Structures are given as structure tokens and as C-alpha cells.
Amino acid sequence: MKLALLLNVIDPKIGGVMIMGDRGTGKSTTIRALADLLPEIEVVADDPFNSDPNEPDWMNSDGGVQSASTVKKKVPMVDLPLGATEDRVCGTIDIEKALAEGVKAFEPGLLAKANRGILYVDEVNLLDDHLVDVLLDSAASGWNTVEREGISIRHPARFVLVGSGNPEEGELRPQLLDRFGMHAEIRTVKEPTLRVKIVEERAAFDKNPLDYIKEHQEVQETLQQQIVTAQAQLPQVEMDYDMRVNISEVCSELDVDGLRGDIVTNRAAKALAAFEGRTEVTVDDIRRVITLCLRHRLRKDPLESIDSGYKVQKSFCRVFGVEAESEADSAMAASASR
Incomplete structure (x- = not known):
């Protein structure tokens, strides 16, 4: 699991990781810890899509030339909740702007936030079929197209798809499974001494998280x-x-x-x-x-x-x-x- 995650950080074009295994084996903890290891990326300032200033294909939502000013920021890691609506994932109309200014404006969704980053879906095998279709489309093309209430927007959505799940709760659709570059299977540790070691590490973190982080910072x-x-x-x-x-x-x-x-x-x-x-x-x-x-x-x-x-x-x-x-x-x- 750790090797697959690290390789995807080094080369995001590998296509993401699917991690299936027993409950309580630290799948979600490991994936969320990955965000701390990611080096910063250069993005266009005040751009909702984390656009790369050196990539001419990645334009702002209005298709215009991007701002020349750039900033460094952490690689985004976005959690996709199981109960998310399609509007929240893809983006929707900015109601506030529509009411205040009387203009149609686009409010970016989770796919826009995840661009050039990691999109994490916990319990991916329980995800609704219509959201699976949206993810398949974006993962395949690297773009998200939104047609809403007279607004037509196309923005980059190039992300590393990371999913986790318990096989006891159901199988994944073959079309979605094939989109994951790598697949890791996790089993519960059987060796008693190793289990004790894991319990002690967890107890040490719970007792004083800041000291624990400092101890492992190097x-x-x-x-x-x-x-x-x-x-x-x-x-x-x-x-x-x-x-x-x-x-x-x-x-x-x-x-x-x-x-x-x-x-x-x-x-x-x-x-x-x-x-x-x-x-x-x-x-x-x-x-x-x-x-x-x-x-x-x-x-x-x-x-x-x-x-x-x-x-x-x-x-x-x-x-x-x-x-x-x-x-x-x-x-x-x-x-x-x-």
C-alpha cells in the first residue's frame, strides 16, 4: 500500500491506487498522511482550478489568458464524501452572485479543487452509480464539463484517484476498477508483537500528538x-x-x-x-x-x-x-x- 501511494506521488500519470482490505487496518489514515509528504506546486494566483502557469491548455473558466502572478501551495487532497451530490462534485451556479449582481456565474466543485492533486474516495465501492460515471468521465479525459442553467463550463480535472474500501461491503464496477492504476490488498496483522507495536504507537500519538510529530519530523x-x-x-x-x-x-x-x-x-x-x-x-x-x-x-x-x-x-x-x-x-x- 505504501509503495503504491509513493509511486503515484512520484509519477501521477500511473493513475491512482485502489486499496481494499479489512476494516481497521489503517487504510484511510495512511492515505490522508500522504498529503504531508507532497511537495508544493506552483499555481496561478486566485485561480479556483489550481492552474499550472506553464501549461497553455489550462485556462481560466472564461477561457481568457491567466494572471501572470503565481503562488506556491500544497498539493490539494480532496475527500469525496459518499453522500455528495452531483452539483457539489461537478460545480454549480453561484446563487449568491446571481441574486446580488444578476449574472450567471460558475461555482467550482470538488473536481475543480482536486485538479493537480489527489481525490480520495473512502468506501468507494458504496459510491452511487451516477457519481461513479462522473468520476470515470473526468478520470478518462482529464476535464470536467458542466452544463447547468444556461452555463457551459469546461475546466481541467487532472487528479490522482485514490480509493479505499472493504471487499465484504460489495464489489467495485469493473469499469471503475480499471481506472485505478494500482490495486493493493491489505490484511489484518496476525503477529502479536507487531500488533502490540501498532497499539503502542497509536497510544503515543494520542497522548501527545505534537511531540509525536516532532519526533518523526526528520x-x-x-x-x-x-x-x-x-x-x-x-x-x-x-x-x-x-x-x-x-x-x-x-x-x-x-x-x-x-x-x-x-x-x-x-x-x-x-x-x-x-x-x-x-x-x-x-x-x-x-x-x-x-x-x-x-x-x-x-x-x-x-x-x-x-x-x-x-x-x-x-x-x-x-x-x-x-x-x-x-x-x-x-x-x-x-x-x-x-
């Missing part, structure tokens, strides 16, 4: 700097042609619909190499991200009991000619990365 700043460095280094990262062919062979063998799986796996492997300060993608980089990128894209067979993650790893090992990790090796690698 580690937090180091990680933020690592992300900034990785973002700058990402364009220099290269992947061998044979590796790209092998990734596509895995996708083809697993009968993955479309080409999103190939594209996302390529991007994620490069982002991981940049995160670790390298300019060449290794086979191990691909191994670590390919399950996250393809697990949710496989066609489900109701009679098949094999976990989709295992299926992806098995195909990867065959195509790339590497030995499958044993469960003990996987556990050791996971503890080492922690």
Missing part, C-alpha cells in the same frame, strides 16, 4: 526530499526494450483487457527505480510492482480459487525466467523493506 522530511529528487530524476530513467516486451507478454498471457496494464507497469517500474536513485530499471523493480498493476485487471473465474496476485507472479516468473519466491523469502523481503 524521517518525514527525508522521505519528502527523496520524493522530490525522484520526481526530478524520473525523465532520465530508462528501461531495456526486452523488459518492455516481457511485460507485454505477461499481460497477454494473463489475458488482460486493453493496454492500461502494460502502460502502468512500465511507469511504476520507472518510478520505483527513480525512488531508489537509479536510472536503469531492473527485473526486481518489475517484480515488485507488476502484481500491484495487474491484479485487478484479470478476468475473474468464479470457479477458480487461486489468488490473482499469485497468478500474476507465476506468469512473471515464467516469462522473465526467474525463480518464484517462497513465502519465507517474501516475508523476509517485506520486513527488510519496512
